[in-house]
Amino acid sequence: MSTRTVIVGGSVAGIRAATELRRLGYQSPIVVLDSQAAVPYDRPPLSKGILTGADNVEEIAFHPPEHYASLDIEVRTSATAMRLDTAARRVELTDGEALTATHIVIASGARARPFHADASSGRIHTIRELADAVELARALARAERVAVIGAGFIGAEVASSARALGRSAVVIEAARKPFEALLGSEVASLLAGLHHEAGTHLRCGTAVTRVQQLASGQRVHLADGTYEDADVVVAGLGAVPAVGWLDGTGLVVDGSVRCDCVGRTAVDGIYAIGDVATWTDRTGAAHRHEHWTSAREQAGIVAEQITGTGCDTQAAPVPYVWSDQYGKRIQVLGRPGGADFVKVVGHDPRRGSWLALYGRNAQLVAVAGCNAAARATRYRSQLVAGDVSFDEACAAAAG
Structure with a gap:
């Protein structure tokens, strides 16, 4: 061998x-x-x-x-x-x-997870490889209206890019709010606000049933019986x-x-x-x-x-993800999906920043923030240790 x-x-x-x-x-x-x-x-x-x-x-x-x-x-x-x-x-x-x-x-x-729907005849872009992005960039250069299926990180970033190019954008999300299941209702509302402030039309609580090719573009049909017309359709479904x-x-x-x-x-x-x-x-x-x-x-x-330079055991890692949307940086550290409660401890609408702490069994388990990099990342070592009181973390953030 x-x-x-x-x-x-x-x-x-x-x-x-x-x-x-x-x-x-x-x-x-x-x-x-x-x-x-x-x-x-x-x-x-x-x-x-x-x-x-x-x-x-x-x-x-x-x-x-x-x-x-x-x-x-x-x-x-x-x-x-x-x-x-x-x-x-x-x-x-x-x-x-x-x-x-x-x-x-x-x-x-x-x-990329493909979009599957009955009787869809329209062209649906996804992004996973460079060739996908180059092709989508060319399509956006010719487009006026962009429809994005899914309000996850990729979908939100595509919508943000479309708005930066001066295109109209609509984001269609089956859940009631973006990331509500993961980050909770209050933080989900703050994320939805980013779309609204940037002029992106956000349609939540209804799913896409099919995408129809028209002579003048594409029609995205929704489960509630309505539709959105677009020149370019992008699926950001994980x-x-x-x-x-x-x-x-x-x-x-x-x-x-x-x-x-x-x-x-x-x-x-x-x-x-x-x-x-x-x-x-x-x-x-x-x-x-x-x-x-x-x-x-x-x-x-x-x-x-x-x-042969490492050990056979590792501390449970602290997941970290970021996303740049509409000129702002979203960060999530830890596992907020397992939290029992969440508290937004710092929200400055003027700066467009906020910080949210997540707790489970009285312990801090996750942090999410927008334009709050310094405040969010200082919790990383505490999340690694895994023994920080949620109340103490909230008090420290408020101070």
Whole structure:
């Protein structure tokens, strides 16, 4: 068996794993396989700067090709994995080549969740890859009206980009308010306010039933019997782990690759990180973190496992996600979905900022904020410790 590490996926997780291996002194060959033709790039700008023109393709690349060469990391673009032989630790590619390795890191990411509806004939854009964003940017350049299905982070960012370009935008969300189930009613209302203040029409509490192609554009039909006309329709409905190439391996549980608290799968020498992976923390709870920061952190942990420089247990990670919308930054730390109560402790309408604390069993479990980066991030160490009183946190924030 070849003494090398093969990383499947040029995502932030995959590239971080490769560069961390070198930083930690790993001397054996490293091969990164990426199915896309472009040099590996950062994905957050796809729904923002690439759409508005603030970023270009070259600017969002993680590193130029010569950087990988200087680290003796082989990055293969247009290299698509089609099968994994776990017994042989062999990755088989669509072009017929097969690579064996002592360590395999699964970082194949996720694909955009498609919109499914009966009798839909219209063109519905999604964003997951650079080609998606470039195509959508071209469509937005010719459009006047944009309809977005889903008020999650991607949907909100697309609507924000459309408004920045001077387009009219409507966001259609099946829930009563954006993120109400996760962040609570009061914070959901604050997020809805961002749309309203920017001139985005927000329609909540009704689902899209179909998208109809018209001679003059597209018609988005809703469950309440009404419709919205648009030139461009975008679905921002989340993502699905890219695990099709892992069929038959036994590594996939409930749609993602199940790992322990340091990224090890059930097969020795095979790891999974990023959107494709569900990690089980030391408490036994399983979590799939679909966020940039978590992907980087997991990559570092797996690099330590491969080089023997890490430990076999890790503290339960504190999830962190951010989103830039309408010139403001939204941040969420921790797991607000498990909270019993929430309190908005700082709301400055003039600055457009607010901070919300989430508690469970009298303990602080999460923080969310808008334009409150310094105040929000100072709670990170407290969330890691996991022993901060909710009342004390509220009192400190108020002071």
